[in-house]
Amino acid sequence: MKKRALAIAFLLASLVASVQAEEKNGWYLGTKMGWSQFDPLKHITNNKKTQNDNLQEKFSAPILGLFLGYEFNPYFSLEIENYTNGFSPHLMFQKDSKEEQHNNLQLVTKLSYPITDDFHLYTKLGGILSWEKLVSKNDLKNIFNKESPLLPSFSLGAEYIFNEKFITRLDYTWNNSIKNMIDSSIKPSLGDAVLSFGWKFGKPYLDDAFATYDSEESNTKYSILNENINFSFNSSELKPNSYDKLDQLDADIKKMKLKNVSIILLGHADKIGNKEYNQKLSEDRAYSIKNYLASRGFSRENITVQGMGDSYPLTNQVCKDIENRSLLISCLAPDRRVEIEVLSDIQ
Template structure:
């Protein structure tokens, strides 16, 4: 082994990660299979089979949208040289750099080490090889990605004394490349964490019943098929919160209801509507609404407002545009309102007043 270089690689990867700002708890696991090639085996004999099946298992953590670290297992299969077998397997340790391309696709590159064990006619050996890789991923759902990856490992099977005069070692050595197709699971990519809420300021005299609703376009709040707020979505919820502050209902209750369009399965749309409702509730509670007064409902593709006007549209892009009114989040506020001006203390109200007209987005 070459411990000093490997230790330095590990230290640099994790020191870089520690210096980056923390984000959501986005850890992942995955696996895949593909093809491996032993590039230099032609130099070791005349009857060579240098292609075989490779497979891998891995787990990692994304510290930010652009940087992560990954640990895995890679088996490059068995190659044949003049009837003798050359096999390789071991652990991979990589730092991952990622470049998002829109909401679905991303490119990534990795650098690290392949800590291998090789079995050849010369016996077994353990060491590590530098590893470089490139890949592209596609987000299929909030928790599932499909990615293609290409890796190249340098001088697998090498030994510090390999081929030296009088060393007694003449090990088989080859560069190895592996191309795999992989499924990656992100269990917590959109996990909901309830924030700590500030208490509500109460005022009471001449109570008036409050029962107001807002309807906010999901296309303003979220990208299509997503449950993470866009910048303009945050601005729309800021406006909604200020209206609730002005009404300042006593003992108020807020219900956040998420709806989707009819594209996709019932189960998927139900899950997406729940996630969007939780995201909006999370944001309003984070602004100051009491968490115990805010509830959420995911209503999936029920209660569409587009009616039958989109029937017959076949092109998916046109159908997505036509069904935009169905993708919405409705926020309902109920309680009592006082006509007395609140005390001159900075209010931290329970919910924002909901007019019968949609909030400006």
């Protein structure tokens, strides 16, 4: 059993090395620790001991494990985990220690709900199978029936991401047997309270997506027109003169009879306010222009939106010594903008 656990750890480490070398996006790796059969809601049962009670006693122990995941977007990820239930270092060299430890494999989908860029709530849905059951032909034959050794799992948790790289999580997982679910039992067989730490490696998925877009689009399309639209302080509403600029842009595109037109909208905000708020504001500004262009007949699928937050100011050092808020807001006006780039094939 120890050899198998070491082999799994080596496999995960190898995957990290190979994926990091290729600079893939969205990958993350971490470790988890906690307690299995941690039940915050005590259930009142009769004195009759059931098979489910034996299962609880057997797995009530500390856990330690590793997980590897891939984040497709801010809302959806896939994870594979290997963890040892009943991890007891002082027993690991005893011959009967295998009775105290159980190695499990878990595959889950993770659905996240971003509260801010750094703080997310999430749920995980998946299944757990012990390695002993996984290599047993008899158990695998029963995996799709009522006596299945697979334990479906459901998790609720929260995670915080430091510096866009380091992850810390706290979650609680309910595990139940197929038999209990079929019998409409509301009492889970097992529960895990877990604290996890992880690390994101490779390029962020958004950076990689736009790098791919740039490399592919720039090879086939060329910048034809450019325009900047400015916004009022703390606002994503279009100014009256902005409509005139956008209408003229629409007229120029039609006059040039461009084909296969695509439009890139890069939203920006000034430095006043926190990072999360400015990121959202810059996106809202870009979407307000996208919505107007769509109302003019442009295909929404051909309009790309990206919020840049306050990362690329035009004022730079010009306004740094201004302390008066009103004067500062006026000075930073050029930063409150959306940059519009129109791309088209060569005629």
